[in-house]
Amino acid sequence: MIPVFEPVISEDEIEAVVDALRKGEVSGTFGKYIEDFENEFAAYVGCKHGVTVNSGSSALHLAVAALDLKPGDEVLVSSSTNIATALAALHNGAVPVPVDSEGMTWNLDLDLIEGVITPRTKAIIPVHLYGHPVDMDRLMEIANKHNLIVIEDCAESHGATVRGRMTGSFGHMACFSFYANKVITTGEGGMITTNDDAFAERVKLLRNLAFTQPRFKHELAGFNFRMPGFVAALGLAQFRKIDHIVEQKRRVAHRYNEKLKGVKGLQLPAELDWAKNVYWMYGIVVDTKEFGIDRNKLVEALAESGIQTRTFFCPMNQQPVLEKMQGFRDVPCPVADALWENGLYLPSTWNLSDETIDIICDAIRRAPNWEG
Numbered sequence: 562m563i564p565v566f567e568p569v570i571s572e573d574e575i576e577a578v579v580d581a582l583r584k585g586e587v588s589g590t591f592g593k594y595i596e597d598f599e600n601e602f603a604a605y606v607g608c609k610h611g612v613t614v615n616s617g618s619s620a621l622h623l624a625v626a627a628l629d630l631k632p633g634d635e636v637l638v639s640s641s642t643n644i645a646t647a648l649a650a651l652h653n654g655a656v657p658v659p660v661d662s663e664g665m666t667w668n669l670d671l672d673l674i675e676g677v678i679t680p681r682t683k684a685i686i687p688v689h690l691y692g693h694p695v696d697m698d699r700l701m702e703i704a705n706k707h708n709l710i711v712i713e714d715c716a717e718s719h720g721a722t723v724r725g726r727m728t729g730s731f732g733h734m735a736c737f738s739f740y741a742n743k744v745i746t747t748g749e750g751g752m753i754t755t756n757d758d759a760f761a762e763r764v765k766l767l768r769n770l771a772f773t774q775p776r777f778k779h780e781l782a783g784f785n786f787r788m789p790g791f792v793a794a795l796g797l798a799q800f801r802k803i804d805h806i807v808e809q810k811r812r813v814a815h816r817y818n819e820k821l822k823g824v825k826g827l828q829l830p831a832e833l834d835w836a837k838n839v840y841w842m843y844g845i846v847v848d849t850k851e852f853g854i855d856r857n858k859l860v861e862a863l864a865e866s867g868i869q870t871r872t873f874f875c876p877m878n879q880q881p882v883l884e885k886m887q888g889f890r891d892v893p894c895p896v897a898d899a900l901w902e903n904g905l906y907l908p909s910t911w912n913l914s915d916e917t918i919d920i921i922c923d924a925i926r927r928a929p930n931w932e933g
């Protein structure tokens with residue numbers, strides 16, 4: 562089976578973890594590796610502060626917690642995303658409000674934001690989906706006009722840029738994931754980046770059970786979302802290869818583009834002229850009529866050829882867990898619905914060989930004739 566992704570861990574990363582363990586950098590409250598990883602990653606993103614946590618979901622949860630929202634406050638989220646984006650609002654007593662996608666980059670449609678804002682809207686979490694950045698210059702203008710806090714969900718966009726500027730440096734805070742399939746990984750892990758001193762201090766406090774003075778007396782309900790030291794060591798070693806990994810992600814995508822262009826009925830990923838797409842996952846969207854078979858049949862045909870794929874996200878407007886929430890708004894998201902029905906992503910590990918990509922593309926071309 563060609564897996565949809567595979568973590569690539571090398572000897573230098575293993576050595577870094579062993580070194581951290583030898584130095585006793587075990588838990589998440591001390592150690593040089595945590596500090597170094599936070600500082601180097603934040604500098605790369607173009608932010609003053611980096612705050613490591615134990616997952617991308619924790620990063621989002623913590624960032625929203627830092628806003629001190631009131632029950633019933635609303636947080637706009639990209640409809641097409643991982644559930645973690647919306648759960649960050651839900652777990653903080655706020656209501657996530659989905660914003661439909663646009664059909665080109667599959668990111669949230671900026672033209673729809675102002676139509677869903679209400680007096681209860683306090684924040685927005687745009688997701689840089691599958692590695693293509695949202696136009697953050699425009700989004701910040703809209704957010705500033707309506708006094709919204711912006712938390713970028715950069716779980717899939719490490720290294721992606723908007724007019725040359727890194728995703729994660731535009732919003733009030735940004736949340737990265739280092740899950741196994743992400744651009745760089747720590748196994749499980751995440752980071753909040755921010756240029757705002759007050760938010761940095763707040764999320765650091767809440768990450769660590771809100772310990773203050775005197776120790777063991779707590780004014781705030783914090784969390785233990787700390788990243789262990791030896792995990793940060795893995796992150797730092799991965800981070801030092803990030804330029805190479807991003808370059809390789811782009812090589813993989815360009816090879817797919819070259820081999821799949823001209824296949825009728827397949828929409829390939831975009832890269833708008835102001836954007837650098839890091840192609841976290843190489844997604845395609847099937848037009849059943851034009852291609853000859855539907856997305857599910859294509860998934861089956863590829864599985865039969867030993868190629869693992871994954872469907873696009875089920876949009877937030879169709880999530881039973883959200884629909885049950887008091888105050889959840891039934892916002893129609895026809896584009897995100899269609900992406901969920903017709904989208905899939907292909908094996909996207911950064912060291913995928915050109916030969917393997919060619920095998921996958923041949924299988925896609927043959928799929929409409931598959932007699933399954």
Ligand SMILES: Cc1ncc(COP(=O)(O)O)c(C=O)c1O
Pocket residue numbers: 616617618619642643645646688714716717738739740749750751
């Ligand atoms: C867009 C998005 N947001 C948040 C997350 C959650 O990150 P984690 O798995 O590290 O909790 C993920 C993926 O895992 C994601 O793809």
